[in-house]
Amino acid sequence: MAERRAPQQAQDKLAFLLSLVPFLMEHERISVQDAAHHFGVSKQQVREAVELIAVSGIPGETGQYQHGDLFDLAWDDFEENDQIVLTNLVAIDDAPRFSGREAAALIAGLQYLSALPENADRMAIASLMTKLSRGASTPPSQFAVEGSESDETLALIRESVSSGVQLEFDYVNARGEHESRRVDPLRIESMDADWYLRGWCHLRQAVRTFRLDRIGNPRITAEPITTHVGDVHLPDALFEGSSDDLIVTIDVTPAAAALIADYIPDGAVSTDIGGLKRTSIRVSHYHGLKRLIAGLPGIVTVIDPPEARRAVADWARAGAARYEEN
Amino acid sequence: MSAASTAKIPVEERLFSLVLALLATENGLTKNEVLSTVQGYRQRFKPGGDNANLERQFERDKDDIRDLGVPLETIESPGQAGNNQTLRYRIPRGAYELPGDITFSAEETTLLNLAAMVWREGSLSGESRRAVMKLKGLGLVSDEPVLGYAPRLRVRDAAFEPLRAALEKHSIVRFAYLKPGEAEARVRQVAPLALVQHQGRWHLNAEEPDTGITKTFLLRRIVSPISLIGKTFPAPTGDQTARALAELEEVWDSHTAEVEVVAESDAAARLHKRRGTVTLPSGALRLHYSDANIFADELAGYGPEVLVLSPPELRSAVRSRLLRTVEQHRAEQRVAATEVSNG
Structure with a gap:
C-alpha cells in the first residue's frame, strides 16, 4: 500500500509539469531563476522538471518514442547558462483547466473574503467566480462559504497597514476593561468567522492580537509605525503560549x-x-x-x-x- | 530493461507521459496500447503475460489524473459495448485546455492568490495550491504581493472530508446525528447536496430519500463516522450551495432575540458588532440567530453581561445552561472527581 501514499506529492509535481510547459512555450527563453521565482519553487525543482519534460513525449506512430515525438531543449544553454529554451513541443498547446474542486476552493475563498476592501466590487467578484466555474473541467464541487458585508473597521485597518501609519482605538479586553490603544498594525488575520489585528502595542511594548469585534472607534493617525513586520516575530499560529499562562x-x-x-x-x-x-x-x-x-x-x-x-x-x-x- | 532501472521511473513521469499520450491521440488508446507503449508502463508490461498489477496501477493513475481536473474520457467501440478490452481512452483537447477567452487580470490574480491562502489545512490546501500553480502557468504576475493578510478557514469537523467525497460521487450516506436540544443521537440516511459554512459553522444540506424533504445538519453535531451504504442518487441540477445558504439565511433572518447587555462590557462591544444587530429605543439589542440551542451556548459565555428578554425558550435555555455550569463547578464535586482518579 506504500504506493498509495505517493500520489499527493506526485499530483503536485504533475500539476507543476502541466503548468510549466505552457509557461515555457509563452516565454521562448527564460532563466531557471526567473521561472523558479515566478512559480515560487526552488531552482532545483525547476531544473528537475525541465529535465523530465525534455525527455518526455508521446509513443508516436511507432510506439517507440522516436526523436520527433519528444520535447527537446537547447541543452547547452540549459547546462551552461541555466537558460530554458524548448526546441520541440508535443501534445500540449495550452494551460490546463481547473478541477471542479480547485475552482470551488477558490470560489469559497473569495466568498469568505468578501468583507475585505479588496473584494468590495461585487460585480467584479461575481465575474471572477463565473470565470473560475467556466474554467473548470467539471462543475465546481458543492461546497461554499457565506459571504459577508464590507466591514468599515476592516477597511480602516487595511488602509493603515498599507500606508504604514499607527492606529488608535478603544479596546475592551477579556476582563471587560476599556483601554485606549496605539498600535503599529502589522497583519490582519482571521480564523473562520473571527477577524483579528496583529500589531505592536505601544501600551504593552509587545506584539498583541486584537479581536476586531472588540475594537471601537478606530482612528488612523499621521504617525508612521516604528515597529515593522521584519522587526518582530509574527508566528503562524494565531494564539501562542506564554510563560505567564x-x-x-x-x-x-x-x-x-x-x-x-x-x-x-x-x-x-x-x-x-x-x-x-x-x-x-x-x-x-x-x-x-x-x-x-x-x-x-x-x-x-x-x-x-x-x-x-x-x-x-x-x-x-x-x-x-x-x-x-x- | 533491468528491474533496477524500471523502478527508477518516478510516478510523476508515468502520469505526465500518460497525459501526453492521451492528449495526442484522436481516436483513443486501448488499455493494452497504453500499458504496452506508454513510458512507465511499457517497461513493466509482459506481452501475452499476466499484467493484472499494471492494470490496477492504470486504474489508480486514471483516478489521480482526473483528481487534477484532467478530463480523461472513455469511448466504447461501436457494437462492442461493455467489452473492457476494446474501450478506448483519451483526453479531449477542448475539455482539457482552459478556454482561450478566460484570462485573469493582475488585480484578479491578487484576489485569487488571497482566496487560495484561506485554506491552510486539510485536502483543500492541496487543491488551492494546485489551482495557484495553474494560474501561474498562465504567466501572470499579480500587481502587488499579498501582504498584510493571513486569513484562515478551518475544517475541524471530521465529517467534512468524507461528506465532500460522498457529495462528489452522489453517494447516499448514513451517520448518527445529535440534534441540538435532544439527548439521544439518531441515525440518519440522506443524499448529500451541499456543504456550506454559515456564521462560522459548517452545515450539510441533504435530502431524505424516503420523503424528498431537504434538511440541514450541523457537522459539529454528527457524532459517528460517515458510512456509505453503497447506493447513489441522481446528480441534482442547479446551484445547491446557493439554495442551501439561502435557506440558512432565511432561518437566521426569521429568528430574533432581544437581550439586555451591560453597558461598555465585552458583550456590549461584540454583540453590537454582530451582523444585523439593531439597538432598540430601550437600549436592548435585537439579534438574529440560526439555532436557539447553539445561540444559547454563545450567550451563556457572557455570564452576567447578558440578560435574555425574549423569546422565552432562549431565555430558559441560557438560564439552564448557566445553572448547569454552576452545578458542575461546585467545590465538593472536584473532591469526588479527584477521588475517582486516585482510585
Missing part, C-alpha cells in the same frame, strides 16, 4: 475535544476518566477561562485548580442570578 485541568466529552483544541498545549497528557477525556488547557487568565467554559455548558468542566473552578462557578452564578431578579 495558567494551566488548568479539565474534563471534556471526547466528541467535543476539537472545540478546545487551540487551548490544549503541545504535549498535554490526556487520560480517560469515566468516558470523559481529562487533559489540560492553557489560558492567559481566568477572565478568559470563565467565558470559554460558560460558553461550552455541559461539555467542558474545570477540575483544577480550585480558584479556576470558583472563577467559572461565580461567573455562571452571577449570570443565572440575573434571571432571578426578573
Whole structure:
C-alpha cells in the first residue's frame, strides 16, 4: 500500500509539469531563476522538471518514442547558462483547466473574503467566480462559504497597514476593561468567522492580537509605525503560549475535544476518566477561562485548580442570578 | 530493461507521459496500447503475460489524473459495448485546455492568490495550491504581493472530508446525528447536496430519500463516522450551495432575540458588532440567530453581561445552561472527581 501514499506529492509535481510547459512555450527563453521565482519553487525543482519534460513525449506512430515525438531543449544553454529554451513541443498547446474542486476552493475563498476592501466590487467578484466555474473541467464541487458585508473597521485597518501609519482605538479586553490603544498594525488575520489585528502595542511594548469585534472607534493617525513586520516575530499560529499562562485541568466529552483544541498545549497528557477525556488547557487568565467554559455548558468542566473552578462557578452564578431578579 | 532501472521511473513521469499520450491521440488508446507503449508502463508490461498489477496501477493513475481536473474520457467501440478490452481512452483537447477567452487580470490574480491562502489545512490546501500553480502557468504576475493578510478557514469537523467525497460521487450516506436540544443521537440516511459554512459553522444540506424533504445538519453535531451504504442518487441540477445558504439565511433572518447587555462590557462591544444587530429605543439589542440551542451556548459565555428578554425558550435555555455550569463547578464535586482518579 506504500504506493498509495505517493500520489499527493506526485499530483503536485504533475500539476507543476502541466503548468510549466505552457509557461515555457509563452516565454521562448527564460532563466531557471526567473521561472523558479515566478512559480515560487526552488531552482532545483525547476531544473528537475525541465529535465523530465525534455525527455518526455508521446509513443508516436511507432510506439517507440522516436526523436520527433519528444520535447527537446537547447541543452547547452540549459547546462551552461541555466537558460530554458524548448526546441520541440508535443501534445500540449495550452494551460490546463481547473478541477471542479480547485475552482470551488477558490470560489469559497473569495466568498469568505468578501468583507475585505479588496473584494468590495461585487460585480467584479461575481465575474471572477463565473470565470473560475467556466474554467473548470467539471462543475465546481458543492461546497461554499457565506459571504459577508464590507466591514468599515476592516477597511480602516487595511488602509493603515498599507500606508504604514499607527492606529488608535478603544479596546475592551477579556476582563471587560476599556483601554485606549496605539498600535503599529502589522497583519490582519482571521480564523473562520473571527477577524483579528496583529500589531505592536505601544501600551504593552509587545506584539498583541486584537479581536476586531472588540475594537471601537478606530482612528488612523499621521504617525508612521516604528515597529515593522521584519522587526518582530509574527508566528503562524494565531494564539501562542506564554510563560505567564495558567494551566488548568479539565474534563471534556471526547466528541467535543476539537472545540478546545487551540487551548490544549503541545504535549498535554490526556487520560480517560469515566468516558470523559481529562487533559489540560492553557489560558492567559481566568477572565478568559470563565467565558470559554460558560460558553461550552455541559461539555467542558474545570477540575483544577480550585480558584479556576470558583472563577467559572461565580461567573455562571452571577449570570443565572440575573434571571432571578426578573 | 533491468528491474533496477524500471523502478527508477518516478510516478510523476508515468502520469505526465500518460497525459501526453492521451492528449495526442484522436481516436483513443486501448488499455493494452497504453500499458504496452506508454513510458512507465511499457517497461513493466509482459506481452501475452499476466499484467493484472499494471492494470490496477492504470486504474489508480486514471483516478489521480482526473483528481487534477484532467478530463480523461472513455469511448466504447461501436457494437462492442461493455467489452473492457476494446474501450478506448483519451483526453479531449477542448475539455482539457482552459478556454482561450478566460484570462485573469493582475488585480484578479491578487484576489485569487488571497482566496487560495484561506485554506491552510486539510485536502483543500492541496487543491488551492494546485489551482495557484495553474494560474501561474498562465504567466501572470499579480500587481502587488499579498501582504498584510493571513486569513484562515478551518475544517475541524471530521465529517467534512468524507461528506465532500460522498457529495462528489452522489453517494447516499448514513451517520448518527445529535440534534441540538435532544439527548439521544439518531441515525440518519440522506443524499448529500451541499456543504456550506454559515456564521462560522459548517452545515450539510441533504435530502431524505424516503420523503424528498431537504434538511440541514450541523457537522459539529454528527457524532459517528460517515458510512456509505453503497447506493447513489441522481446528480441534482442547479446551484445547491446557493439554495442551501439561502435557506440558512432565511432561518437566521426569521429568528430574533432581544437581550439586555451591560453597558461598555465585552458583550456590549461584540454583540453590537454582530451582523444585523439593531439597538432598540430601550437600549436592548435585537439579534438574529440560526439555532436557539447553539445561540444559547454563545450567550451563556457572557455570564452576567447578558440578560435574555425574549423569546422565552432562549431565555430558559441560557438560564439552564448557566445553572448547569454552576452545578458542575461546585467545590465538593472536584473532591469526588479527584477521588475517582486516585482510585
